[in-house]
Amino acid sequence: MTHSMHRVGSDESFQEDYVVMSRPAMGINHVGCTPKIQRTLEIIFAEGPTNIGSLTTQENMTMGLDPQKLIAKTEDNSPVMCCFHERSKVVNVLKRLKEEELGLSVVVTGLLDNVQSICQEVGLTPHSVNISLGFHGQD
Amino acid sequence: MKINQELCVGCGQCLPYCPMGAIERGKDTSRINWDECVECGICIRQVKCPVKAIYEPKETLEWPRSVRKVFSDPTSKHENTGVRGRGTEEVKTNDVTARFKRGFFGIALEFGRPGVGTRLGDVEMITKVLAEEEIVFESANPLTFLMEDPRTGIIKADVRNEKVLSGIVEFVIPQENLERVCTKIVDTASKAKCIFSWTIITRFEPDGTLPVVARLENIGIKTSKNMKVNVGLGRPLRED
Numbered sequence: 325m326t327h328s329m330h331r332v333g334s335d336e337s338f339q340e341d342y343v344v345m346s347r348p349a350m351g352i353n354h355v356g357c358t359p360k361i362q363r364t365l366e367i368i369f370a371e372g373p374t375n376i377g378s379l380t381t382q383e384n385m386t387m388g389l390d391p392q393k394l395i396a397k398t399e400d401n402s403p404v405m406c407c408f409h410e411r412s413k414v415v416n417v418l419k420r421l422k423e424e425e426l427g428l429s430v431v432v433t434g435l436l437d438n439v440q441s442i443c444q445e446v447g448l449t450p451h452s453v454n455i456s457l458g459f460h461g462q463d
Numbered sequence: 464m465k466i467n468q469e470l471c472v473g474c475g476q477c478l479p480y481c482p483m484g485a486i487e488r489g490k491d492t493s494r495i496n497w498d499e500c501v502e503c504g505i506c507i508r509q510v511k512c513p514v515k516a517i518y519e520p521k522e523t524l525e526w527p528r529s530v531r532k533v534f535s536d537p538t539s540k541h542e543n544t545g546v547r548g549r550g551t552e553e554v555k556t557n558d559v560t561a562r563f564k565r566g567f568f569g570i571a572l573e574f575g576r577p578g579v580g581t582r583l584g585d586v587e588m589i590t591k592v593l594a595e596e597e598i599v600f601e602s603a604n605p606l607t608f609l610m611e612d613p614r615t616g617i618i619k620a621d622v623r624n625e626k627v628l629s630g631i632v633e634f635v636i637p638q639e640n641l642e643r644v645c646t647k648i649v650d651t652a653s654k655a656k657c658i659f660s661w662t663i664i665t666r667f668e669p670d671g672t673l674p675v676v677a678r679l680e681n682i683g684i685k686t687s688k689n690m691k692v693n694v695g696l697g698r699p700l701r702e703d
């Protein structure tokens with residue numbers, strides 16, 4: 325439904341299209357992780373995402389989401405969800421997250437070849453993947 | 464959700480917001496079709512109703528109606544049901560949870576979508592068949608919690624008729640069962656004509672390859688190249 329990997333389109337249309345999400349694992353590393361989520365958001369905002377959505381403030385950037393307000397409202401279980409249209413920005417965000425060793429999980433949705441090449445450039449080993457098998461049925 | 468008939472002026476502004484088309488315009492006022500409303504909360508959050516007539520009645524939070532909100536409203540908190548969200552963290556935190564290990568595949572089927580929704584009982588078409596395959600449904604998934612007995616895949620009688628925006632069934636299979644289970648799902652889907660999207664979760668091989676793609680192609684299942692990749696930044700990192 326809303327999952328990033330179910331979006332359909334030609335390979336061409338996904339060339340410069342990345343969804344980046346980050347979150348702690350509830351019950352494992354979520355307690356006290358608010359500063360890490362806030363830092364993740366700062367890094368993302370510094371790079372300039374195409375859009376960012378928030379379940380906490382119920383807003384996105386096209387609706388006039390205020391970065392400072394979003395950062396202030398962050399809690400230990402707030403997921404980070406944003407998208408970029410430039411490969412270089414995704415590389416920069418992942419580099420910073422790695423350097424600062426924040427330790428929150430991060431998923432990047434995009435064409436596999438592109439995401440793997442980004443990981444290689446940043447020095448990351450992709451761990452696992454969720455793959456869409458499409459849709460079944462009819463209305 | 465309900466519309467206070469004393470207050471509503473029938474302006475119709477709220478109608479286009481409902482993903483289920485559950486708001487109906489009457490002669491002088493608008494009403495919400497109680498049976499079709501999935502309690503997603505979009506109307507009450509987004510519509511600037513000039514007279515604030517949209518409200519959440521207490522029945523919304525009473526069992527079994529309360530499950531609608533849990534499955535349809537991503538902002539809902541789930542204290543009253545004991546159910547947490549529609550699904551699990553799936554691949555998003557797998558580098559830390561190791562829920563999906565090498566040698567196994569995770570499969571998730573999501574029933575319903577905006578505009579269509581699903582009755583919780585409808586997912587049984589697939590869950591009963593999967594149960595025959597001795598599949599173990601994910602215990603942290605809210606739909607598993609709503610099964611009478613996860614070994615049969617049968618949904619509890621009191622929630623069967625509850626309508627939700629979508630519901631996710633999740634389970635893990637040993638990798639040798641891939642072809643058998645996926646073929647069964649495709650066969651059942653074509654007979655039952657139920658609507659669902661589905662995904663598979665797997666670890667990358669140490670050399671970065673994904674053998675599952677070719678195995679699925681061999682049985683006629685095409686995978687998307689647009690994939691959701693856990694890049695391995697979570698700590699503490701769990702390999703298996």
Ligand code: SF4
Nearest residue numbers: 471472474475477512
């Ligand atoms: S927006 Fe308010 S007043 Fe207008 S039809 Fe909807 S409930 Fe009634």
Ligand code: SF4
Nearest residue numbers: 481500501503504506
């Ligand atoms: S809660 Fe959702 S489904 Fe129900 S009337 Fe409002 S928008 Fe429609």
